[in-house]
Amino acid sequence: MLALIALGVVARFQRRWLAVDLQSACAEQGVGPERLSRLVSLAIERFEAVVAVLTRRGRPPREHDRGRLDVELAITTALLEVATALLRRLTLRRRLVGELVVGAWLRLRELQGLTQKRFCEALHIPERTLRQWQRRPPQAPPRSAPSAEEPSKRRRRTRRGRFGFDVLLPGTQVGADTTDLSAFGIPLKLIAAQDIGGRDQALFDAVLVDDHESAELVAQVLTEALRDRPGAQAITDQGTPYLAKHTRQALDDLEAEHAPQREADPIGKATVERAFRSVKSIAGPLLGLTDRIAQALPPLRHAALAKAGTTVLLTALLRAYQHGARAARAALEARGSIDPEQLERSAEASRERARATDHSAKLLLGHL
Structure with a gap:
C-alpha cells in the first residue's frame, strides 16, 4: 500500500518518471483507484506540511498577534465572569442593570464570533430580555438635587410590585x-x-x-x-x-x-x-x-x-x-x-x- 501511495504521489507531479503503469499496479494489488486517489490526497497534504518545516530556514516567526489575542480573550472572559457574578446579586428589573448590559453588548457585538446568543449565555440572561431592554427608550438624565432652601414638593410613592401578594388573589x-x-x-x-x-x-x-x-x-x-x-x-x-x-x-x-x-x-x-x-x-x-x-x-x-x-x-x-x-x-x-x-x-x-x-x-x- 505504501508503494502504491508513493507511485500515486509521483504520478500527480511527474507521471513520466514512472516505470510501471499505475492502474496495472492497483489491479495487481486489488486496490480501487478511488480509494488510492483519496489516500494520495491525504498523503500529499501531510507531506507538504512536513517538507515545509524541514526546508524552512531560520527561526519560525513569532505569533505576536496570537499572543495579543489570547491576552484579550483572557481579559474578556474575566470581565464576563465578574459581570455574571454581579448580575446574580442584582435584580434584573432595575433599569440601570438593563442599560449597563445593553451598553456592554453594543460595545462587544463587533467582536468576531460573539453573537447575541453567546453574549446572553455568558451573562445567564434570556435573549428576549436583552431585546426588550434594547427597545426601551433611554432614560432622561437625572435632575439636579434641590437646594436646601427649596425642598422637593413631591415625595416619591412607594413602589408596589405588579405581582406582589398584596395586589393578587389566589385562583384569579x-x-x-x-x-x-x-x-x-x-x-x-x-x-x-x-x-x-x-x-x-x-x-x-x-x-x-x-x-x-x-x-x-x-x-x-x-x-x-x-x-x-x-x-x-x-x-x-x-x-x-x-x-x-x-x-x-x-x-x-x-x-x-x-x-x-x-x-x-x-x-x-x-x-x-x-x-x-x-x-x-x-x-x-x-x-x-x-x-x-x-x-x-x-x-x-x-x-x-x-x-x-x-x-x-x-x-x-x-x-x-x-x-x-x-x-x-x-x-x-x-x-x-x-x-x-x-x-x-x-x-x-x-x-x-x-x-x-x-x-x-x-x-x-x-x-x-
Missing part, C-alpha cells in the same frame, strides 16, 4: 409557559402552569414533560390548572401552541379568560419565568449528570426514559422546594393589613393590565 390568574430542559441527552420541553396569586402554596399547579410542544399538551396542562376555577384568567405568551384553536377551545370549555401578553414581553409572566429559573438551578446539576451518563452509555439515550426520569425528579424537587419555601409567610404578611375589598380591586386591576390584546400588533393582525 394562572400563568403558563414552556421552557427547555435536557436529560439523558434528549432535548425536552417543560410545560407548566402557575396560580400567580397562590404561588405561596405551590410553585406550579401543573407540569408536563415531553420531547415536543403542541396545542394538545398545552391544553392538558391548562385544564389541570384551571379545573374548578371558572372565570379565572390564563396568562400566556403568543407562541403557536398557546394561540391554537385547540387551546382556545379548551379555555372556553373551562370558562377561562385568555390573556396572551404582548410579543417580546417576558415581564408579563415574570413569576413563571422566575419559577423556571428556580427549577433549573435546583434540577440542573442532576439533569446534567444524566446527560453525561447517556454520553458514556449511549443505550440510555432514550426519550421515554428521559421523560419519565425528569418527571419523577421535578415532582420530588417541587415538593421539597415548597416545604422549605418562605412564600406562605410573605403572602400572609402582605395581605394581613389590607382590606378585603381593596385587595379585590387590586386583583381586578391586575387582570385588566394583563389584557394586552389592544396593545399588541401581532394579535391585532390576527383579528384582521
Whole structure:
C-alpha cells in the first residue's frame, strides 16, 4: 500500500518518471483507484506540511498577534465572569442593570464570533430580555438635587410590585409557559402552569414533560390548572401552541379568560419565568449528570426514559422546594393589613393590565 501511495504521489507531479503503469499496479494489488486517489490526497497534504518545516530556514516567526489575542480573550472572559457574578446579586428589573448590559453588548457585538446568543449565555440572561431592554427608550438624565432652601414638593410613592401578594388573589390568574430542559441527552420541553396569586402554596399547579410542544399538551396542562376555577384568567405568551384553536377551545370549555401578553414581553409572566429559573438551578446539576451518563452509555439515550426520569425528579424537587419555601409567610404578611375589598380591586386591576390584546400588533393582525 505504501508503494502504491508513493507511485500515486509521483504520478500527480511527474507521471513520466514512472516505470510501471499505475492502474496495472492497483489491479495487481486489488486496490480501487478511488480509494488510492483519496489516500494520495491525504498523503500529499501531510507531506507538504512536513517538507515545509524541514526546508524552512531560520527561526519560525513569532505569533505576536496570537499572543495579543489570547491576552484579550483572557481579559474578556474575566470581565464576563465578574459581570455574571454581579448580575446574580442584582435584580434584573432595575433599569440601570438593563442599560449597563445593553451598553456592554453594543460595545462587544463587533467582536468576531460573539453573537447575541453567546453574549446572553455568558451573562445567564434570556435573549428576549436583552431585546426588550434594547427597545426601551433611554432614560432622561437625572435632575439636579434641590437646594436646601427649596425642598422637593413631591415625595416619591412607594413602589408596589405588579405581582406582589398584596395586589393578587389566589385562583384569579394562572400563568403558563414552556421552557427547555435536557436529560439523558434528549432535548425536552417543560410545560407548566402557575396560580400567580397562590404561588405561596405551590410553585406550579401543573407540569408536563415531553420531547415536543403542541396545542394538545398545552391544553392538558391548562385544564389541570384551571379545573374548578371558572372565570379565572390564563396568562400566556403568543407562541403557536398557546394561540391554537385547540387551546382556545379548551379555555372556553373551562370558562377561562385568555390573556396572551404582548410579543417580546417576558415581564408579563415574570413569576413563571422566575419559577423556571428556580427549577433549573435546583434540577440542573442532576439533569446534567444524566446527560453525561447517556454520553458514556449511549443505550440510555432514550426519550421515554428521559421523560419519565425528569418527571419523577421535578415532582420530588417541587415538593421539597415548597416545604422549605418562605412564600406562605410573605403572602400572609402582605395581605394581613389590607382590606378585603381593596385587595379585590387590586386583583381586578391586575387582570385588566394583563389584557394586552389592544396593545399588541401581532394579535391585532390576527383579528384582521
